[in-house]
Amino acid sequence: MHSERIQFQNYEEKVISAHEASLFFKDKMTVGTSGFTKAGDSKAVLPAFAERAKEEEIAITLITGASLGHTTDADLAQNNALYKRMPFQVDPTLRKKINDGSILFVDQHLSETVELLENKHLPKMDLAVLEAAYIDENGNIIPTTSVGNSVTFAHLAEKIIIEINLSIPMNFKGIHDIYLPEPYPNRKPLDITASSERIGQDFISIDPQKVIGVVFTEIPDSPAQVVAPDEKTTAIAGHLLAFFEKEIADGRLTKSLLPLQAGIGKVANAVMSGLGKGDFENLEMYSEVLQDSTFELIDSGKMNFASASSLTVSQNCYAHILNNFELYKDKILLRPQQISNSAEVIRRLGIIAINTAIEFDIYGNVNSTHLGGTKMMNGIGGSGDFARNAYLSIFVTQSASKEDNAISHVLPMVSHVDHTEHDVDILVTDQGLADLRGLAPRERAQVIINNCVHPDYKETLQHYFERASERGGHTPHILEEAFAMHTRFNQTGTMKELVLEELA
């Protein structure tokens, strides 16, 4: 059965069903599974464990690369199978349980989870479940559409279950660059000086002694939902492309820019697609995720190479990639997220990082995780890895949202800080772009208010800034009012001042 998928003889007797594999899960275990932004996740064993947890009282600490696909996180959460979850998620059901305090969530920089594991700053990993295209003749595995944290999970877990996904072609071998840093104090430089540079093997090493089961599945990754650009995202992309053109005109960048990182979402996709229309050439990506726009740019001849930790594309794009795989094979690399998001490499290559904010404030601090300062949306993901060390750290968001623009996404003070003013160079909304480079806080505030704020909120923010400035301070604030727009929204459903009430 599928002999080309298990080329290491010893493993053949280890083939079990997903349900049988799920029986290896014990209460309070720490389990690591493959999967990064819906790509390369466990589609058989984790769901079978979720099913088992319907009937039994059993909960684990689940560590992944990033978000899982299908309904796995929802099912696990719904069936109370999660005690603690890290480092990222995007699932509404899980999110609800995180926010009501019934599931503990540790929101981490995506590069850091395996550092903490290797340093024993997190509990010992009992079990790893890793998706593979196949098992090679030495018992090692060829990963699938993501690498995520699987290399370290394989290294540290006491036991390993391999989940072979038959929907992944055998010729996926070769698109992965697998490297595991040496333990302290013997670490070496990560010798990547270009997006296309390889430093490792094309398989994940597996100790055969650890393998307790091999499970087959044919379920493909959940496809990415690509949303067409709307008026706002088109405006944001337009401002950013004009900025790049000006940087080129001013001699700070060439038409090849510098390697790009783009977060997931429609704004990032709109910007990347926009690059295909502009006067750019020989582009590269050094990012976390390859999306549809990456392949559009490769197809149009604008992009030479793209490195990331996962391949998260729409169904059509995925079919197109598989049908033309030999065309793309030498133009992409998937790496461990510790490497795709490495501070060292990001600084060395000089990444242009484009990430999405939930809100930012007039001094340039960014909240990318918490609604109203309290409710977790998804997690910080890799945005901090990139923003902190980028050549240019760019954050984008809409200036206002909801009916009658009830929410302003630019505030006097963000209700939660994920990226401090130190790590933010450029802010963009549909209204315009604020170039904060070299500016002191009071200068930043005026540029942000002038360029990024929705007209409905300009006066309010200008008024706040002026009154705060009169009181003094390097970063002027009126602490009593810093969150007034947030609290007004909680009380009235809009951040706008209701003039009559205020006068009463």
Added chain:
Amino acid sequence: MHSERIQFQNYEEKVISAHEASLFFKDKMTVGTSGFTKAGDSKAVLPAFAERAKEEEIAITLITGASLGHTTDADLAQNNALYKRMPFQVDPTLRKKINDGSILFVDQHLSETVELLENKHLPKMDLAVLEAAYIDENGNIIPTTSVGNSVTFAHLAEKIIIEINLSIPMNFKGIHDIYLPEPYPNRKPLDITASSERIGQDFISIDPQKVIGVVFTEIPDSPAQVVAPDEKTTAIAGHLLAFFEKEIADGRLTKSLLPLQAGIGKVANAVMSGLGKGDFENLEMYSEVLQDSTFELIDSGKMNFASASSLTVSQNCYAHILNNFELYKDKILLRPQQISNSAEVIRRLGIIAINTAIEFDIYGNVNSTHLGGTKMMNGIGGSGDFARNAYLSIFVTQSASKEDNAISHVLPMVSHVDHTEHDVDILVTDQGLADLRGLAPRERAQVIINNCVHPDYKETLQHYFERASERGGHTPHILEEAFAMHTRFNQTGTMKELVLEELA
């Protein structure tokens, strides 16, 4: 005159007075000067410029390594000679002008200033003033007690003034490791795999065409003020040393720990001195600043090597170092702050970073710059460079201060965020230590309240946390009350609740 100090003939005719040198300063210039934590700063030319500005309306953008010594920053500020200042300062007069908005200050990660300059994200540098021990036979300079940002300033500035300090012995040559990263996209790995590893030259390259003046001075560095440990700092050091001992006992660290970084201040000094008494061996530092405690540890045989960007010690310690220079010469290295504070090297070596907080909150966010959310104290300095990429990121502060403990340094929400919860592993006050590794926000809050909060504020913070948690959220907060302790202090002079008033 001082022929051993100017070994490059062409420069002899360039010797001028400090006043003459100050005449090269023009209004609105961007000037870079040597100097890092009071070490190796300009003691003749910058003060002469400050003097000149008494009589003339002239102001510059001044970029340094970090803080300057003597009264230079105060004199410049007092005489309105500064339009903009970056990346760090510690001077009360300058601070006052920053906070009243009359001097623009850009608070930067100390590793980043030269990145921004090289990338042309800051204005072109017109002039550099660099302290040197001497000028070698090729016209290059041997730096003094700091390297700071001088390498890049020398590289980028249009004109250079060299300030030769005769108080620095000629045998300082050899303690510097000077390296300038290649421009994008040709950067190479920084090949430092141990604190003691050299990657560069022992001099700063100077283009003789740029040199417009050589000035002599004999003024030594301002000495560091070493404050004896008090009850609180001793308690903090004790908690931290006990923690290190436990980490060793648990097998996560050895008696050599990992390379140490310690911010400036009495707590850091107390901790470092404490290491001398404990059962530690073969310690190393990879830090920004070498302080008295570094040399105590070298003297006691506990420390093998110390790398930093500056040497900032007391008068006695400095005399001791000079008298025994050959003993220390192969045990210390001074590097550009871009290298001493490099994310790449910090992560690779696995630094234990110990920095000081002004305040932290119950979820582990740290404010290390702003009093009451508005007033700049000193600047973020290198704390972010280290905290973000450290093996262990530790922040220390006192639990409460002022008469009757009117100020709690642990708050519901910090009034300014410099280090997010993601970048903080361990918090220590005189009350105890909170180990936040692997904890979700609600877990962190309880550990911090239990271990770090002053008894006078425990009930208040517990009450806040419980009421916020009832409202829900991943990071529970009551935005209306998040700054109540800060605003109460502003209004009443104490963060404590005045029960009678509250009831009225």
